[in-house]
Structure formats: structure tokens, C-alpha cells
Amino acid sequence: MTQLKTIYPKATICLRMVLPNHRPKNTRSLFVIPLIALALSGCSPQVGSVEPSTDVPEAQGWRTEVIASGLAHPWSIAWLPDGSALITERPGRLRLLRDAVLEPRPIGGVPKVCTDCGQGGLLEVALHPSFAENQLVYLTYATGTRDANRTTLARGRLDGLQLRDLEVIFQNADAKSGGQHFGSRLVWLPDGTLLISIGDGGNPPVSFDGDNIRKQAQELGTHFGKVLRLRDDGSAPPDNPFIAQAGAKPEIYSYGHRNIQGMAYDASTARVWANEHGSRGGDELNIIAAGNNYGWPEVTYSMEYWGPPISNQTQRPDVTDPVVVWTPSKAPSGLTVYRGREFPAWRGDLFSGALKFKQVRRLDLEDGRVVGEEKLSIGKRVRDVRQGPDGGLYLLTDEPDGALLRLFPD
DSSP states (O other): HHHHHHHHHTTTHHHHSSTTTTOOOOOHHHHHHHHHHHHOOOOOOOOOOOOOOOOOOOOOOOEEEEEEEESEEEOOOOOOOTEEEEEEETTTEEEEEEETTTTTTTBBSSSOOOOSSSSOEEEEEEEEEHHHOOOOOEEEEEETTTTTTEEEEEEEEEEETTEEEEEEEEEEESSSSOOOOOOOOEEETTTSOOOEOOOOOSSTTEEETEEGGGGGGTTTTTTTTEEEOTTTSSSTTTTTHHHHHHHHTTTTEEEEEEEEEEEEEETTTTTEEOOOEOBBBEEEHHHHOOOBBOOOTOOOOOOOOTTBBSSSSSTTTTOOOEEEESSSSEEEEEEOOOSSSSSSTTTTEEEEEETTTTTEEEEEEETTTTEEEEEEEEEEEEEEEOOOSOOOEEEEEEEETTTEEEEEEE
16 A cells, blocks of 8 residues: 555545555556546546545543443433433433433423434434523424424423423424434534534435435525524524525525534634534534535545545535545544543544444644544444533443443543
């Protein structure tokens, strides 16, 4: 592979995407394989400036402990002011964790979710910034049926083990078919507005308006493939970037996304970070900014699941470059910025879950740039990564018998 990089420095990126586990066995293959990679992928030697991140070293000096188990595909966790926590289970239950013990009875008043929607179900949970005064809890979930479903946002008032006064405050304006790409992460901004990620709707042959639904990520007339910015009642703030543009959805904050399932706000730098799924290869870490286009599916490092590149462009002047591209795909999930004290060398770094690789990636940040990357091998699909009120790093594992784990120095 070293010789390959010397002979075809850009073609090896295509090769890693097409044959990520291949190791040349003879000299002849060193010349033939790059030509095959270029022919099969249609990839131009000039693939852009972002070198795909492949395998990385194992982080040292850490261990995990199980805090709670017996969770059915947990998706998200939010801590209450008293140190207890709310945890969503994708089949449609909201659980209360108090003193490291799960309440046996789920919280009542949770909305009905689509349990036949594949990746859908009950997804994100977040507390209103003024939760101590208003007890408002926000939930994202899939509603509808397998043939017609959408991402929905509701809020209710937590009263003991009951959600009261539940109301739907936002829904994707259009329904889709299938069970893919609901997005659904929530992030509060300092001005009291709320960001919500909405997926592109799914892979071909899922269609919308007579074409592949993923193309809607570039259309400002739908919510598919967007990050939206809402007021706490679900309405669009008057200063959103496309609110005055004819035909554009007023809630849109950024567009050109495939499926963001990790999003975090760093108060120290005022940056919004997001990691999103690519197709085959091309997972991305991005800095989200108002009005920006992130390219999907017209500008991407991703390949079709059946072989060729989705686009012949990996860069374009009007498209924001990703900070990191993961190829092969790690299937990114929860994302957090670590500001705790237990791991001093990790303070200010990003931690990104990986469903496919069953690990967490630590992204070493310096001045907004990723200068290094390590993996923490967990051995379970990591769905969410959060810093708790005690400063610790917590993980949710997405398994039929999922668990809440905490990291400790070893």
C-alpha cells in the first residue's frame, strides 16, 4: 500500500473505498488494482483535500463500568437537576434512572411511536433550558406507518412518573415511506432556540416527488436532509437564514445533510458540531453554520452500496468541507464535547460514538482543528455519548439488552 500511495497517491483513497480490506499479494496487483479502483468507482484522481480517516490507535488509560442494564435499544439520555436521568428506549418507552437504578415502571404519557419504522421509534430526549422552572421535556420520534411516516417533535411537562400536557410542536412537513434516516438529535443554543436534525428520508429506491428522496437534501422546499432551528414552541425564529426566501421552509438552518445522529454545542468556542452517516464510506464530522450547504448528495465522498460513487464531486465552492471523513464508515452516533476533569488530556476534545465499529472515537481538537484521533473499543454498538453532571463520560449501547456505561481512568 506504501508503493501504491507513491505511484497513485489519490487513487488509493478510491481503492480504500472500493476494497477497504484488500492487501496486494504481488507486484503486478500494485499497478492493476488502482486502475480497477478508478474504473469501478468512476473516481477522479483529484478527490479533494480531506484525507479519509481509516483505522486509528487505541486510547490508553480508561475502563468502563456498567451503571444500568436491561434497556431495550436505548437511544438518548438527559440528566435532571437532581442527578437522575431520563433515557429513551426506541420501542417507545421513556425510563427514569435514579441513584443508578431504573424505575421498573416506564414514564406515562409518552406519545405513540411508529414501531414498524426500522430506524425510527422513540429517539431523542432533551430538557428545556429552564426545566427547573417549567419541567418541560422534549422528545423526537417517528410517527405514522411503514408506508407514510415522519420525524416529529413533542414536548410535555414531567410530573413524577408522568408526562402531562403533551403537545406536538413540530413535524416534518412531508411523509416518507420506509424506515430510514429520521435524524432527530436536539441541541439548545444560548439564545434559547433549538436545533433539530432531520434525515434525508432514505436510500434508493425510496422516492419523493418522482425522484430519489435523498435529492431533497438540496431542496429548500422540504425539511428532508436539513438542520432546523426552532423556537421553544416549535415555530421558526424570524432571523433564520432562509425565512425570507420564496418557497423555502422557514425553519431551515443548514442543508445538504444525509442523516445527522450526533450533534453537540461547545459553549467554549460557540461551535455546533455534528457527525452524520455517509453511505458506503464518507461519514462526516462537520461544523454547522447558519445558511451553509454541506453537499449531500451532490458533493460527497460516499459510494453507493452497490459500487460506484454517488457523485463525482467531493468539493465545490458553495459547499462546506467536512472536518473529518470516515472511510470505511464507522456509522457515527452520539457526539459530545468533553469538559470534565477525570481525563485532563482529553478536555476540549470531541467524543463520537460508532455503531458499526462498536467503539468511541476521540477527536483531539486544537483551535477548531482535528489534530489526532484515537478509538475506545467498547465491543457494543454505541448509540449515545454524553458528559454527565458529575463530569463523567457516559455511553448508551444500542442492543436489545442495552446498557448505560461510564468511563473511568484506569
